[in-house]
Amino acid sequence: MVVVIGAGATGLGVAWDLALRGVEVTVIDQSGIGFGTSGRFHGLLHSGARYAVTDPTAAQDCREENARLRTIASGAIEDTGGIFVRTQDDDPAFETAWLEGCNRAGIPATRLDPQKVRMRYPEVTGRIASAYTVPDGVLEGFHLMQLVAQDITAHQGTVLTHHHVSAVTTVDGRVAGVTAEGPGGQVHLHCDAVVNAAGPWAGRVAELLGDPIPMHLSYGLMLLFAQRKFPLVINRMKAPGDGDIFVPHQRVTILGTTDIAQDSPEAPAIVQSEVERLMTLGRELIPSLDSWRVLRAFTGVRPLYEGETHAASSREVSRDFKVIDHHARHGPAGAFSVVGGKWTTFRLMAERTSDMVAGYLKVSSPCVTAEARLGSPPAKMAAPESVLCECERVCASDLRAVKGSVDEWRTATWFSMGPCQGTFCAHRVTALRHAVFPEEDPDEMIRHLRAERAKGMIPVLWGANAREYALQQAVRFQTLEEGESL
Amino acid sequence: MTRVTVVGQGPAALFAASLIREAGHECIIVSESEGSLPLWSGTFDFHAPVGDVSNPWSLLDNQPISLSGQEWKSLWESLARFEREAGIPVPDLLPSRGLFTITCTGREKPVFMVPAWQYAQEAAQPVWFVGFDGLADSMAAFQCGAYQKHTGVEANYCEIPKPSKWTPTWGAVRWAAYVDSDGGLDWLKRALQKVSPDIPPGWPVLVPQVIGRKFPERNLRALQMATGHPVFEYPLPPPSLGGMRIRDRWVWNLKQSGVQFLAGRVTLAEPSGQISLEDGREWRSDHIIVASGGILGGGLEISVDGKVHDTLRKEVLGSITVRQDLQMQEWGRLADDGTPRITTCGAQCRGWNPNRDSNGGALILATVFQGLNREGLVAVGPPGAVSERSVSHVE
Numbered sequence: 001m002v003v004v005i006g007a008g009a010t011g012l013g014v015a016w017d018l019a020l021r022g023v024e025v026t027v028i029d030q031s032g033i034g035f036g037t038s039g040r041f042h043g044l045l046h047s048g049a050r051y052a053v054t055d056p057t058a059a060q061d062c063r064e065e066n067a068r069l070r071t072i073a074s075g076a077i078e079d080t081g082g083i084f085v086r087t088q089d090d091d092p093a094f095e096t097a098w099l100e101g102c103n104r105a106g107i108p109a110t111r112l113d114p115q116k117v118r119m120r121y122p123e124v125t126g127r128i129a130s131a132y133t134v135p136d137g138v139l140e141g142f143h144l145m146q147l148v149a150q151d152i153t154a155h156q157g158t159v160l161t162h163h164h165v166s167a168v169t170t171v172d173g174r175v176a177g178v179t180a181e182g183p184g185g186q187v188h189l190h191c192d193a194v195v196n197a198a199g200p201w202a203g204r205v206a207e208l209l210g211d212p213i214p215m216h217l218s219y220g221l222m223l224l225f226a227q228r229k230f231p232l233v234i235n236r237m238k239a240p241g242d243g244d245i246f247v248p249h250q251r252v253t254i255l256g257t258t259d260i261a262q263d264s265p266e267a268p269a270i271v272q273s274e275v276e277r278l279m280t281l282g283r284e285l286i287p288s289l290d291s292w293r294v295l296r297a298f299t300g301v302r303p304l305y306e307g308e309t310h311a312a313s314s315r316e317v318s319r320d321f322k323v324i325d326h327h328a329r330h331g332p333a334g335a336f337s338v339v340g341g342k343w344t345t346f347r348l349m350a351e352r353t354s355d356m357v358a359g360y361l362k363v364s365s366p367c368v369t370a371e372a373r374l375g376s377p378p379a380k381m382a383a384p385e386s387v388l389c390e391c392e393r394v395c396a397s398d399l400r401a402v403k404g405s406v407d408e409w410r411t412a413t414w415f416s417m418g419p420c421q422g423t424f425c426a427h428r429v430t431a432l433r434h435a436v437f438p439e440e441d442p443d444e445m446i447r448h449l450r451a452e453r454a455k456g457m458i459p460v461l462w463g464a465n466a467r468e469y470a471l472q473q474a475v476r477f478q479t480l481e482e483g484e485s486l
Numbered sequence: 487m488t489r490v491t492v493v494g495q496g497p498a499a500l501f502a503a504s505l506i507r508e509a510g511h512e513c514i515i516v517s518e519s520e521g522s523l524p525l526w527s528g529t530f531d532f533h534a535p536v537g538d539v540s541n542p543w544s545l546l547d548n549q550p551i552s553l554s555g556q557e558w559k560s561l562w563e564s565l566a567r568f569e570r571e572a573g574i575p576v577p578d579l580l581p582s583r584g585l586f587t588i589t590c591t592g593r594e595k596p597v598f599m600v601p602a603w604q605y606a607q608e609a610a611q612p613v614w615f616v617g618f619d620g621l622a623d624s625m626a627a628f629q630c631g632a633y634q635k636h637t638g639v640e641a642n643y644c645e646i647p648k649p650s651k652w653t654p655t656w657g658a659v660r661w662a663a664y665v666d667s668d669g670g671l672d673w674l675k676r677a678l679q680k681v682s683p684d685i686p687p688g689w690p691v692l693v694p695q696v697i698g699r700k701f702p703e704r705n706l707r708a709l710q711m712a713t714g715h716p717v718f719e720y721p722l723p724p725p726s727l728g729g730m731r732i733r734d735r736w737v738w739n740l741k742q743s744g745v746q747f748l749a750g751r752v753t754l755a756e757p758s759g760q761i762s763l764e765d766g767r768e769w770r771s772d773h774i775i776v777a778s779g780g781i782l783g784g785g786l787e788i789s790v791d792g793k794v795h796d797t798l799r800k801e802v803l804g805s806i807t808v809r810q811d812l813q814m815q816e817w818g819r820l821a822d823d824g825t826p827r828i829t830t831c832g833a834q835c836r837g838w839n840p841n842r843d844s845n846g847g848a849l850i851l852a853t854v855f856q857g858l859n860r861e862g863l864v865a866v867g868p869p870g871a872v873s874e875r876s877v878s879h880v881e
Contacts, residue, residue: 279790290790384654386622424723427591431628442632446591458808466788470781471525471724473839478526478846479723481595 001191002357003028003178005165005205008038009141009343011197012148012159013350013369014357019155020372021358021365026189027152028180030164032408034145036199038343039411040267040300042222042256043249044233045069045077045137046344049084049109050240052101053094058320058342059105065345066137068370069144072347075376076144080248082136082233083112085285088127090238095130098237102134109134121230123288136233138249139343142411147374161404163187168194168208168335175334193357196337200265200301211331213324213339216306217265219299220257221274223282223460226293226419229253236285243281252295255282259302267299270459293464295419296456305339321345323353325360334360388432389425391418396432406433406445407452421453423472427480446482487512490863491761491769493752493798494777494785496521497530498832498850500736502775502858504568507743509864514771515740516748516761520733522779522833527695527721527728528574529587529606530565530847532598553852561851566599572739574732575602575703583608588692588720590623592632595721596844603702604728605692605718610637614685614715616678616693620648621661623722624694644684646677661696662727665705671698674705675712682713695719695727702731752778755798755828773829773861777854780833780840799828810837831857 004015007029015027029035044050048062070077086095102109114128149159163182170176178189196205203215228248236244247254258278262268275297282289305322321341327333338353351367358365385395394415402412406429409415415429416422426449434442457469476482488511492499495517506513553561562580569576576599585606586594592615600606605613613633617626630643649664656664664670678691685691691709697719698705709717721728741747754762755774762768776798778785787795792805831853833840840849858864 276791386620386654386656388622427723428622428625431591431625434628434631442628461808462788462790462792466781467784470838474525474782474841475723477839477844478841479589479595479721479726480591481589481593482591 001026001189002193002195002361003189003191004195004197005029005178006036006196006198006201007033007145007149007159007161008036008197008199009034009145009148009346010038010199010338010341010349010353011195012145012152013346014195014197014338014353015157015159016148016152016155016372017347017350017354017367017369018357019152019157020368021354021363023358023361023363024156025152026158026160026191027149028160028163028165028178028189030162030201032161032404032411033149033159034142034411035407036201036265037300037303038141038145038199040222040298041141041220041343042245042247042254043138043141044245044247044256044344045139046342047082047134047136048105048107049082049098049102049134049136050235050245052105052107053097054239055320056101056105058345059101059107061345061348062342063105063107063135065348066135068347069139069344070137072369072372073144073147073374075374076140076147078138078140078250080136080138080232082134082235083117084109084132084134084235084237085117085124086129086131086237087125087284088129089284090129090236092129094238099132107134121234123229123286124234125285125287130237132237134235136235138233138247140250141343144374146412147376151372151374160187161408165205165208168332170332173332175332193334193336193360195353195357196335197353199303202303202337202339204265206326206331206337209326209331209335209337211326211329211335213337214306215339216261216304217263217301218259218261218304219268219301220259221270221278221297221299222257223255223275223278223297224295224456225253225255226295227251227253229292234285243278244285246282246286253292255289262301265301265303267301269455270297270299272459275459291463293419294460294462295465296421296453297459298456303339321349321352323349323356325356336360388428389413389415389418391420391425392416394425399429399432400436406430406440406449409433410449416449416453420468421457421472422449423468423475426450426453427482450476450482488773488863489514489771490773490775490861491516491759491771492775492777493517493755493761494521494779494783494832494834495519495733495737495747496777496779496783496832497523498834498854499775499777500733500740501565501568501850502777502831502854503740503745504736505564505854505858505864506775507740507745508564511863513740513745514748514769515745516750516752516763518749518751519784522783523729523733523736525724525726525729526841526846527587527604527726528601528732529597529604529721529728530599530850531596531841531844532562532848533843533845553855557855558848558851561855562599565847565851568739569599569601569732569736572732572735574735576600577602586610588613588629588633590625590629590694590720590722592629592634593636594633598847601728601732603697603706603719603731604695605690605720610639612640612642612686612689614689614691615641615643615720616681616691617643617645618648618661618694618696619645620652620654620656621658621694621696623658629720642685642689644681646674646681649673658694658696658722658725658727659699659730661694662699665696666698666700671705671708675708678709678713678717682715685713685715689715691715691717692720693717695722697727699727699730699734702727752798757827773863775857775861776828776830776834777832778830778834780836781838782840783833785830785834806837808838829857829860 004027046062048059051059112131163180167179324337326335626643750763
């Protein structure tokens with residue numbers, strides 16, 4: 001039995017990999033599936049071109065995993081393609097290095113006529129020096145995590161959410177169990193190995209293992225705009241930096257990102273000056289950016305690993321992720337951590353981690369996730385019922401079908417995440433929630449839903465979003481008589 | 487004849503137009519959209535107190551703009567008179583106490599002037615909530631539970647199944663059209679008759695505010711006859727039938743009195759009285775009153791750097807932060823250099839939420855009063871009581 005701590009992409013990936021090898025596995029998370037970094041990213045399925053110059057190993061990993069994921073989880077991936085645009089302000093020498101890097105990593109980059117790019121996408125700056133297509137894609141993170149979680153369950157694995165791991169017990173220097181606190185009290189899980197895939201919380205989990213690991217946390221700010229402004233990913237051709245990528249994520253567009261060091265694993269509050277800086281950078285690629293309908297801002301915390309090279313890490317493994325065998329350091333036997341990495345390479349990270357765990361458990365079956373096929377969830381029935389969230393077309397039956405907290409209802413259905421940001425549905429969903437779970441406090445729930453939306457809206461109060469916020473305030477106070485102002 | 491152009495057609499614009507017509511001036515209303523009345527149930531609020539305060543008039547000092555008691559009384563009476571003349575059923579006498587209506591989430595919402603179709607009470611009493619299956623904002627079970635929890639007063643509810651014609655596209659306006667039809671009213675009468683034996687005697691029956699757009703009084707009377715109980719509506723979030731009825735009747739009444747309504751986007755409004763529309767029409771007025779609705783109405787726009795722009799005059803008026811109301815009364819005054827600026831009223835004078843503190847009605851009355859006085863168009867209240875000095879901002 002293996003306990004995996006963290007139900008983000010990496011943790012689910014490890015649990016899935018082990019479950020497919022026939023290992024009994026439980027993945028445990030302090031909140032819901034994907035509530036950490038995995039649910040807070042720009043949605044890019046990397047072609048690898050972004051790292052072609054600065055991180056060749058990551059570039060190659062991305063290229064391979066990109067191709068694999070398209071086959072494994074076609075229902076959660078959109079083959080949009082992407083372009084790289086070098087503006088007249090960007091270094092031409094980088095273009096040469098970039099082309100070499102793409103060539104070395106096997107990433108197909110095809111030259112485009114800058115004039116045609118400008119004709120086809122008139123909102124892109126007129127200062128295009130050169131442009132190339134690359135096989136970028138878009139990854140629907142929550143969807144893919146749900147598919148993986150379903151397959152874990154189908155292979156006799158368990159996904160235990162809303163349980164906070166408080167201790168890892170050892171017997172004779174070997175991992176023997178995990179203690180967690182949940183809504184129903186304390187639970188003890190006996191296990192032979194534990195995998196720490198807690199993302200930004202990995203440092204804290206490693207302390208429970210008695211073998212601290214040095215983490216370098218930084219957060220990225222992203223801005224979400226209504227509508228799919230481009231049919232493909234638009235990258236700026238320069239060393240990966242801030243505000244240089246636009247991703248069409250389903251029906252919205254995401255502008256990313258920034259990189260600011262921080263101490264806490266929690267996604268931080270948003271700083272106004274950072275928002276303005278990201279807008280300034282975004283404008284260099286899209287001069288009309290101010291006229292776009294902004295929806296909200298959000299942040300995600302990157303769990304980077306700051307350790308010295310260790311024997312346990314393979315040369316083949318890209319330096320942006322690490323698998324650590326704590327027994328080879330100061331920890332107990334049967335304790336492993338996986339840190340760093342990219343969403344795009346989650347399967348590869350899981351494979352490398354599971355190989356190490358399987359070796360420890362003397363399980364000989366190989367990794368089969370590269371050949372696995374994750375289906376699509378059943379198509380929605382067109383039931384004759386009223387729509388609760390009109391922006392995202394969510395009905396009561398869609399919500400009732402989701403297990404978990406109101407936030408899991410939200411991430412599974414996207415209710416309250418459209419242009420009105422919950423103005424017209426938060427109270428309806430609260431009422432439905434109360435009907436299904438009468439023990440939950442509805443006053444607290446509506447406060448929570450409103451605060452969650454306000455957190456993302458308030459840093460971007462301009463244009464139509466400012467008007468929407470004024471409407472939301474007025475509906476809350478004028479019609480619903482909801483509590484105090486924010 | 488003095489000619490006045492009012493920009494906007496929300497409650498402040500219509501109130502201004504009524505006062506302008508009553509003073510015998512010519513009035514043109516020009517608006518790009520239908521105004522904010524269809525967003526709300528159509529109650530006008532006056533810092534109605536939270537908790538048991540027996541006399542709202544004692545709270546005059548808490549108003550956003552300080553006027554004398556006489557001025558407030560005269561303004562409220564004018565508003566009530568205009569509404570009654572338009573056929574909107576507001577009471578003859580102004581309330582002497584703060585009232586509460588009940589929201590669709592079961593909360594008590596302070597209100598002041600309430601049309602007869604909507605439920606309002608002085609203190610919490612037992613009520614019977616009716617939910618319509620298939621109307622998303624009617625959530626009777628939840629509403630009833632919350633009302634009991636927050637007031638400690640007995641209440642009960644029932645859910646009425648969907649009519650056979652219902653489809654998932656039915657919103658509040660479609661429901662109201664159905665109840666206005668003979669078949670729809672019959673359906674509702676029969677459905678309520680079925681549950682009426684369960685309703686304790688004397689309990690008011692509260693139904694969602696979709697009981698017709700054209701004939702709410704007739705429909706509610708029919709339901710009262712059918713059930714033997716007083717039947718009232720509870721307000722719903724936008725789009726709101728209460729406000730639509732008020733807008734329909736008030737606009738019709740103003741049109742009958744000779745007010746000209748133009749649809750168009752104003753691109754220029756000069757202190758000289760020059761008005762230009764995007765489509766090329768232009769004219770000159772003796773006065774311009776801008777009631778273009780502030781941030782929510784579109785009369786103000788916020789840019790990425792937080793600056794507040796006046797969309798008519800393309801001026802930057804300042805900047806705004808969250809929680810802050812704009813203190814725009816200043817904007818209506820003469821600038822220091824003596825350049826006359828445009829007179830504004832209504833939500834154009836406030837920030838994110840002009841209805842915060844349940845004071846939207848007071849905001850409208852006071853700013854329209856101030857604006858029309860500034861233009862020398864009407865004198866409301868006792869002679870001598872009106873001067874710019876008496877209208878000061880007290881936030």
